[in-house]
Amino acid sequence: MAEITSVIKYEGDNSTIVYKFEKEDFNTLTQLIVHENQEALFFMNGQALDLFGPGRHTLETQNIPLLGKMIKGVTGGVTPFHCEVYFINKTVVMDFNWGLPNRVGVVEKRHGYPFTIGARGTVRMSVSDSRKMLVKLVGTMNGLTLSGQNSLNARSVEDYFRENIVTKVGSRLPDYIDESVDMLQLTTYDERFGKSILEEIRPDFDDFGFDIKNFFLHLDPPPANDPYFRKLVEIQATEGDSEHIAQRRRVLIEEEESKTEKRRREAERELIDAQIAAQKTKLAGFAEAEVMQAQGFNKKDVFELEKQKAWAEGVGSMGANGGGGGGIVGDMAGIGVGMAAAGMLGSQMGGLFGQMNGGQAPAQPQTQAPRQPEAHAKKVCPKCGAELPETAKFCFECGEKFETLSENEIICPHCGKKTHKGKFCMECGEPLVRKCPKCGTEVPPNGKFCLECGEKL
Numbered sequence: 207m208a209e210i211t212s213v214i215k216y217e218g219d220n221s222t223i224v225y226k227f228e229k230e231d232f233n234t235l236t237q238l239i240v241h242e243n244q245e246a247l248f249f250m251n252g253q254a255l256d257l258f259g260p261g262r263h264t265l266e267t268q269n270i271p272l273l274g275k276m277i278k279g280v281t282g283g284v285t286p287f288h289c290e291v292y293f294i295n296k297t298v299v300m301d302f303n304w305g306l307p308n309r310v311g312v313v314e315k316r317h318g319y320p321f322t323i324g325a326r327g328t329v330r331m332s333v334s335d336s337r338k339m340l341v342k343l344v345g346t347m348n349g350l351t352l353s354g355q356n357s358l359n360a361r362s363v364e365d366y367f368r369e370n371i372v373t374k375v376g377s378r379l380p381d382y383i384d385e386s387v388d389m390l391q392l393t394t395y396d397e398r399f400g401k402s403i404l405e406e407i408r409p410d411f412d413d414f415g416f417d418i419k420n421f422f423l424h425l426d427p428p429p430a431n432d433p434y435f436r437k438l439v440e441i442q443a444t445e446g447d448s449e450h451i452a453q454r455r456r457v458l459i460e461e462e463e464s465k466t467e468k469r470r471r472e473a474e475r476e477l478i479d480a481q482i483a484a485q486k487t488k489l490a491g492f493a494e495a496e497v498m499q500a501q502g503f504n505k506k507d508v509f510e511l512e513k514q515k516a517w518a519e520g521v522g523s524m525g526a527n528g529g530g531g532g533g534i535v536g537d538m539a540g541i542g543v544g545m546a547a548a549g550m551l552g553s554q555m556g557g558l559f560g561q562m563n564g565g566q567a568p569a570q571p572q573t574q575a576p577r578q579p580e581a582h583a584k585k586v587c588p589k590c591g592a593e594l595p596e597t598a599k600f601c602f603e604c605g606e607k608f609e610t611l612s613e614n615e616i617i618c619p620h621c622g623k624k625t626h627k628g629k630f631c632m633e634c635g636e637p638l639v640r641k642c643p644k645c646g647t648e649v650p651p652n653g654k655f656c657l658e659c660g661e662k663l
Contacts (some may be wrong), residue, residue, distance in 0.1 A: 212233075212235070212236055212237065213236065214227055214236060214237070214239065215238070215239035215240075216241075217512055218295070220297045220354065223294045223363060224292055224293070224339070224340065224343075225292065226290065226292050227293065230289060230290055230571075231286065231287075231288055232284045232288075232289055233265070234265050236264075236265045236288075237262060237264060238262070238263040239261075239263075240258050240260050240262075240263070240293070242260050243260075243295060243296045243297050244293055244294065244295060244296060245259055245260075245296060245336045245433055246292055246293050246294070247292050247294065247336055248290070249292065249340075250288070250289045254340065255289075257337055258376045260378050291355045292340055294336040294339070294340065294353050296332070296336075297332065299329055299412045300332060301329065301330045302329055302363060302368070303326070303327070303328050303329075303364075304368045305325070305327065306325050306326065306372055307326075307372070308323065309322035309323060309324045310376055312379060312383040313316075313380070313383070314383070314438065315385040315387075319389075319438060321389060321432065321435065322428060322429075323379070323383075323392065323427060325375050325379060325423060325424065325425055326419065326424055327371075327400070327424055328420075329362075329367065329421055330418070331416045331419075334412070334415055334417035335415035338413075339414055342367060342415065343415075366414070367411070371403075374403055374406050374407055375403055375423070378402070378406070382402070389435070389444060390427075390435075392425050392426075393424070393425055396423055399423060399425065400422065403421070403423060404421040424613060437555060439622065452495060455554075457465070485613070493602045494594030496594060496602075497592075497595065497602065499597070514657065514660055516654055541632070586617060587606050588606065588618075588622015588623070589601065589602050589604050590604040590606070592604070614627055618633060619632050619640065620634050620636035621636070625638075642656035642663070643661065643662040643663075644659050645659040645661065647659070649663065
């Protein structure tokens with residue numbers, strides 16, 4: 207009868223991933239010792255049973271239900287049974303190298319040159335599912351190591367996965383070399399091609415209970431003495447010179463375009479400045495005309511005002527003119543001077559009064575032919591008092607904005623508010639019609655002299 211084992215444990219190194227305990231006969235009082243970074247899995251009759259983590263475990267049917275179902279009969283509380291125990295190393299980092307046994311033929315797409323390139327790399331992984339890994343990889347072997355053979359005659363992880371990686375890389379590499387790949391800078395594509403291969407091999411590792419932590423790939427470029435490689439170097443050197451010349455040409459063109467654009471912007475600015483100056487001159491002329499319209503007079507009105515002033519001065523000199531002998535004669539001479547100055551008497555009347563005034567006719571003022579009157583009303587800025595055209599919307603002095611007036615509306619000169627035409631303002635109640643304090647004649651709100659008596663207002 208085989209010896210019954212009472213303690214199950216494995217004191218191994220990190221180079222062994224899976225170890226099969228050498229004895230297979232146990233009883234239900236056997237002690238199972240599982241170290242840190244290990245797991246232990248029981249097999250009976252080729253079937254995977256219970257999985258144990260780190261710690262000391264007593265093999266009792268109440269602690270291992272799946273194993274208890276397989277045990278038949280009880281003898282004195284101890285049940286002998288035949289079972290296989292595998293220890294799994296859960297060390298996080300496990301590396302192995304891989305490489306293509308032969309270089310792979312590829313075609314450079316831009317010029318159609320054939321090349322041979324190689325690939326090699328490293329895989330870093332760990333066990334993620336002990337049960338799946340044992341069932342699919344180990345079987346009835348003595349164990350599974352990281353690489354190579356050992357005294358237990360166990361196969362290595364490298365034996366299982368290298369062929370798969372090499373097959374994937376060798377089959378995908380020709381398709382990966384497209385028009386975007388520069389054969390002279392092949393090593394710069396290591397990371398991009400490595401990520402593509404990793405996505406293809408990861409499901410295979412997962413299916414066997416392994417998790418890939420890192421996958422490194424390095425592409426070996428064509429030999430430097432390859433004739434097509436030398437041709438490619440020459441072509442790219444020529445293309446590089448051509449590109450340099452083309453780049454320089456583009457820079458010069460951009461500089462000329464920049465200068466042209468700068469001159470165009472300067473010309474546009476000068477044109478805009480000239481247009482602004484012309485517009486200012488035009489607006490100044492309009493403003494002057496609108497000011498006269500706002501004040502209610504034009505050139506003819508200025509001339510009439512001068513005549514009224516002269517008439518008033520002539521009337522005021524009655525009785526004070528000693529040059530004509532005083533008295534009535536002097537007064538009539540003063541009236542004649544004023545009327546002559548005002549242009550209200552003909553040349554004969556002017557000569558008559560000149561004879562009465564000592565035989566000398568008063569000088570006739572030279573006047574220009576008055577222009578036709580312009581029928582414009584006027585308004586006064588309520589803010590600064592400037593006289594403006596009735597159609598003005600803003601004061602040219604202070605910028606005050608005006609309201610649009612209808613035919614029956616005016617701006618009150620006292621409060622500056624819009625009101626209906628009449629004798630009194632509807633806003634402030636001030637009179638809109640002025641009367642001469644001397645003769646009582648109605649005068650415009652902004653008149654400076656009475657049109658009847660010449661009284662200065």
